[in-house]
Amino acid sequence: MNIPLQALLFDVDGTLADTERDGHRVAFNLAFREAGLDWDWDVPLYGELLSVTGGKERIRHYLAHFNTEFEAPADFDDFIADLHRAKTTHYTALLAEGRIPLRSGVARLLGEAREAGLRLAIATTTTPANVAALLNHTLGPESLEWFEVIAAGDIVPAKKPAPDIYEYTLQELDLPPAACLAFEDSGNGILASRGAGLKTVVTVNAYTRGHDFSEAALVLDQFGEPDLPCRVLGGEVAALNGSPYLDIHGLRRLHGGR
Numbered sequence: 578m579n580i581p582l583q584a585l586l587f588d589v590d591g592t593l594a595d596t597e598r599d600g601h602r603v604a605f606n607l608a609f610r611e612a613g614l615d616w617d618w619d620v621p622l623y624g625e626l627l628s629v630t631g632g633k634e635r636i637r638h639y640l641a642h643f644n645t646e647f648e649a650p651a652d653f654d655d656f657i658a659d660l661h662r663a664k665t666t667h668y669t670a671l672l673a674e675g676r677i678p679l680r681s682g683v684a685r686l687l688g689e690a691r692e693a694g695l696r697l698a699i700a701t702t703t704t705p706a707n708v709a710a711l712l713n714h715t716l717g718p719e720s721l722e723w724f725e726v727i728a729a730g731d732i733v734p735a736k737k738p739a740p741d742i743y744e745y746t747l748q749e750l751d752l753p754p755a756a757c758l759a760f761e762d763s764g765n766g767i768l769a770s771r772g773a774g775l776k777t778v779v780t781v782n783a784y785t786r787g788h789d790f791s792e793a794a795l796v797l798d799q800f801g802e803p804d805l806p807c808r809v810l811g812g813e814v815a816a817l818n819g820s821p822y823l824d825i826h827g828l829r830r831l832h833g834g835r
Contacts, residue, residue, distance in 0.1 A: 582832040583756040584696040586746055586775065589729075590703050591762035591782050593683050594711055597627060598783065600677045604668035605632075608660050611667075616644065624784050630702045630736045630765050633661045669710035679715045680780065682800025682807070682822055687716070689825045691723060698726040700746045700759070700769075702736045705729045726750055738765040740772030747773065758832055764788035776832065778823070781810065794831055797823060 590596045602623040609616040618626065622643065629638040636657050640647050650656050671677060690697060699708060708729050712720045721727070726749040733741035747754060754774035761767050761777055763785045770777040771792045779793040780800060790796045794812050801807030801822030809817065816831035817823065 579833055580753065580755045582695065582758065582829055584698060584725075584750055584752055584758075585690055585828070586698045586700050586743065586757055586759045586770075588759075588761045588763075588766050589699060589701040589708055589711065591785065592680070592760050592766075592780060594677050594679050594715065595782055596677055596711070598623065600668060600671055601632070601664070604664045604671060605636075607667040608663035611663055612660060627763070627784055628765075630738070632664060632704075633657050634736065636660060665704055665706050668707060672710045672714040675714065677711070677715075680799055681805050682802055684716060685802065686800050686823065686825075687720075687723065693825050695825075696750060696752075697724045698728070698746050698750060699724050700726075700728045700742045701730075702742065703729060738768035738772070740769050743770055743773035743775060758794075758828060761793075764790070767792055778828075778831070779812075795823075 587593060590601065594600070598620060602618055602620070605618055606616075616639075618639075626635050626639055629635045640649070687697065701708060705727065708727055709721060716723075726746050728742050728746045728749065733739075733745050735741045743759065747757065750757075754776075757775055759770035759773075759775040759777040761770055761779050762782055767777055767779060767788075767790055776794045777792070779790050779796045781788075781790070781796065781798060790811060795814075795816055796809070796811035798808040798810060799805075803822060806821035807817075807823060813831055816827045818827065818830060820827060
């Protein structure tokens, strides 16, 4: 017996908004300059650093592999935490300036899901402050109430590609994986969602287009709009049923439930 679709679980960075290149990367560089550091994460380098999830973890990875001559201070953990807090401040300022819009089709799909009575959740490695800032400045402060669970940041010890954040979200929703769909944009994301047993829709971006999405149920360049069609890059193209964009009907076909 098919379990009906009951909830949609969204990643944030790269999925809801194309935040990485012109959001987080810029904010990191602003935080570095503010701290008197001469570090500069250009676009290609940041693409390599994205193999590591979590901002604090990304800084550590950079120092271990790309800036090995840096002499770490005695209070290294506090140093990393302070840098990350400053980066978050700069990132939320960029959002407030309207410089990071939602990706095509995101607002429409969220609205359709709410009208259809589907439950919404977020499962991300970014901080709760970043999630709140993105939602507040793109969909309005009331949008925070749309999501029954916002699982973000260090709420679980192991970040993506570990499945922990999705398993936590499913536990909070009290739903089995078969009742849900996940939405991701990266190789680490699909490893996490599939590791939790979730059928997953992927929308790629410039950084992740070459990742392995063979485990995804559907791979698109974007969710699309009536006047801005999406392009199917892999998976179950029949789910769209000829539609130029992904909607709730397509999600139900993809899920296989009613």
